[in-house]
Amino acid sequence: MQRRSFVHGAGLAGVLAAGVAPAVVHAQAAIRWRLASSFPKSLDTIFASAEVFAKQVGTMSGGKFQISVHAGGELMPPFGVVDGVQNATVEMAHTAPYYFFGKDPTFALDCAIPFGLNSRQMTAWMYEGNGMKLMREFYAKFNIVNFPMGNTGAQMGGWYRKEIKSLADIKGLKMRIGGFGGAVLARIGGVPQNIPGGEIYQALEKGTIDSAEWVGPYDDLKLGFNKVAPNYYYPGWWEGGPQLSLYVNQKAWDGLSAEYKAMIETAASHAHVDMQAKYDARNPAALKQLVGQGTKLFRFPKDVMEGAFKEALALYSELSGSNPAWKKIYEDFANFRRDQNLWFRFTEAGFDDFMQAQKL
Numbered sequence: 001m002q003r004r005s006f007v008h009g010a011g012l013a014g015v016l017a018a019g020v021a022p023a024v025v026h027a028q029a030a031i032r033w034r035l036a037s038s039f040p041k042s043l044d045t046i047f048a049s050a051e052v053f054a055k056q057v058g059t060m061s062g063g064k065f066q067i068s069v070h071a072g073g074e075l076m077p078p079f080g081v082v083d084g085v086q087n088a089t090v091e092m093a094h095t096a097p098y099y100f101f102g103k104d105p106t107f108a109l110d111c112a113i114p115f116g117l118n119s120r121q122m123t124a125w126m127y128e129g130n131g132m133k134l135m136r137e138f139y140a141k142f143n144i145v146n147f148p149m150g151n152t153g154a155q156m157g158g159w160y161r162k163e164i165k166s167l168a169d170i171k172g173l174k175m176r177i178g179g180f181g182g183a184v185l186a187r188i189g190g191v192p193q194n195i196p197g198g199e200i201y202q203a204l205e206k207g208t209i210d211s212a213e214w215v216g217p218y219d220d221l222k223l224g225f226n227k228v229a230p231n232y233y234y235p236g237w238w239e240g241g242p243q244l245s246l247y248v249n250q251k252a253w254d255g256l257s258a259e260y261k262a263m264i265e266t267a268a269s270h271a272h273v274d275m276q277a278k279y280d281a282r283n284p285a286a287l288k289q290l291v292g293q294g295t296k297l298f299r300f301p302k303d304v305m306e307g308a309f310k311e312a313l314a315l316y317s318e319l320s321g322s323n324p325a326w327k328k329i330y331e332d333f334a335n336f337r338r339d340q341n342l343w344f345r346f347t348e349a350g351f352d353d354f355m356q357a358q359k360l
Helices: 003-017 046-060 078-086 105-110 119-127 131-142 179-187 197-206 217-223 250-254 258-292 302-322 324-346 348-356
Strands: 031-037 065-070 092-095 144-151 158-160 174-176 191-193 231-234 243-249 296-299
Touching: 031 046, 031 078, 046 065, 046 092, 046 144, 046 243, 046 258, 078 092, 078 131, 078 144, 078 243, 105 131, 105 179, 105 324, 119 131, 119 144, 119 243, 119 324, 131 144, 131 324, 144 250, 144 258, 174 197, 179 191, 179 302, 197 217, 217 258, 243 250, 243 258, 302 324, 324 348
Parallel strands: 031 065, 031 092, 174 191, 231 296
Antiparallel strands: 092 243, 144 243, 158 231
16 A cells, blocks of 8 residues: 555545654644633643643644643733734733633633523534534624634633622622623622732732632632632533634634644543543542531522623623624534533433432
């Protein structure tokens, strides 16, 4: 069999898996890119996802495609990565798109919106629905090519100095909350604060804020929020399945060979799965540890959930009337969400309800 025919028939991934080093790979030019993260190194889940990605690219390229990963603040501020990629200060970034809803609310649809999709539904919309196509069209004006790269799964509702017994307790509450969650919080009387992950503890400790949300037990335990705010609420209605994204500068992407592009796409999808696997595996033990240290768990009161849901839908309707990009993507998103919840209601929810009621 000719070498070229073998490579064509087996595909790049199959060739690499077989341990063969085809000439097409070795012919690639050696390049080095920089990736700016929005997260601190201390988070070995979210930040490390970019490291998992970079390692995969390095391995698949035989060391020819090297990507250095930089924590938030090293090359640029955590919330400066969109500008960094758009202006080609760096070739890549790893971030939570909803951080940039101030630039355009449409960013949030690539991550999470209140009462949106869970993680599996989000992945389905991106890969098998119209999500990727629609978001690529949106990102084109920012010189960005996007890839899903991580999901935390449904998050907790955050840490509070005082108990939240009703919707009235949200009035005037200063809370660190990311993206669209803050916009809805404001509509039910709260005061949202957009603070990078590495600065939350100090703000909560000093009383600059009354409450804060991050992700869930594993990260929250590492960040020590339970030491300064004992009341832990659930669910994180603003983050039912928040997706992290890899941003690549359009010109840098266009300059890559087809093989290097395939490596980026494959490595990003690997990191996408790896992140949630880590969270799902590590959160249970961390939650037990938090409760053992005195954390008090509470479900959000019904009127808080209903009030937030009502305001979220009202906000989305308003945006559809004023932002064409939002309207186009959200309509597709909402239709997908409707059908997904119909399906999950009978399958996932039915199975989970039964299993979680059992004594295992």
